[in-house]
Amino acid sequence: MEPSDWPTVGREWRAETGALAPAGLTSQLGLHRRENDMADVANQVANRIPTNLVVNGVRRTLDLVPWTTLLDALRDHLALTGTKKGCDHGQCGACTVLVDGRRVNSCLTLAVMTDGAEITTIEGLARDGALHxxxxxxxxxxxxxxxxxxxxxxxxxxxxxxxxxxxxxxxxxxxxxxxxxxxxxxxxxxxxxxxxxxxx
Missing domain, CATH: 1.10.150.120 ([2Fe-2S]-binding domain)
Structure with a gap:
């Protein structure tokens, strides 16, 4: 089968050639690039975006690649793992946090969109040792x-x-x-x- 004959759906990105291949073919060849496995691409991005957040009352500045979700910023950059990654599609609510007091699905929110916002996670609800x-x-x-x-x-x-x-x-x-x-x-x-x- 020639590349031009491949269907338009069910394709995987073949990083080495910069082309699409039928689903299953590239993973068999060990060339499958998953969307969440982009560390090598992130290292090539020169223009990271400084993002200022107030997380649980503490001001934090993170240099993030543009596609970092708020969920990944909290878990991977700030080690606030109380917020859970469930479906990663905004359907289960396990990743819910408060942004300026409003509840949002952090898996669907880019971190750069919350620049300057106050974020409250489950770790920040208790005050002075007393449970919320x-x-x-x-x-x-x-x-x-x-x-x-x-x-x-x-x-x-x-x-x-x-x-x-x-x-x-x-x-x-x-x-x-x-x-x-x-x-x-x-x-x-x-x-x-x-x-x-x-x-x-």
Whole structure:
């Protein structure tokens, strides 16, 4: 099969030739370039972008390549690994953090877009050694099992409380629907949020 006959979908990047090859062919040859394996390309980028963030109350300046997500900046550059990488497509909510008080999926947000912003991660919710009321409520109601989604759930709930829209259980379920729990701890999560807002 000639390259011109290859289909337009299901191709992989062949770095050595700068051409596309049918899916599966290049990986067999050991030439597959994955999107998240671009360290060699990053080293060739001369114009990194200085990005100023206030993360959990601490001002940080990072020199980042333009495609660095906020999630990768937090985990790989600042070692704040409480924020989890789940689906990497903005569908599970495990990576939820607060940007200027608003909840965002950090896997879909480029770090350079948040230049100058205040970022709050799960590590920054506790104050002076005291748990955030949501953190305590999640413990009180056993609102987690494996715990993988818990940082995103808590950060999303903190944003929800700040929005002032956490009403009855149905409304909480709807407004938290962007955060998935594969263990199915949803009733306890709702109960924890209700406790944090002071509703029975």
């Amino acid at each position: 009321p949501l953190q305590q409520a999640f413990i009180d109601h056993d609102a987690f099992q494996c715990g993988y989604c818990t940082p995103g759930q808590i950060c999303s709930a903190a944003g929800l409380l700040a929005e002032g829209r956490a009403g009855d259980p149905d409304e909480i379920r709807e407004l938290m629907s962007g955060n998935l729990c594969r263990c199915g701890a949803y009733p306890n999560i709702v109960a924890a949020i209700q406790q944090a807002v002071g509703r029975p």
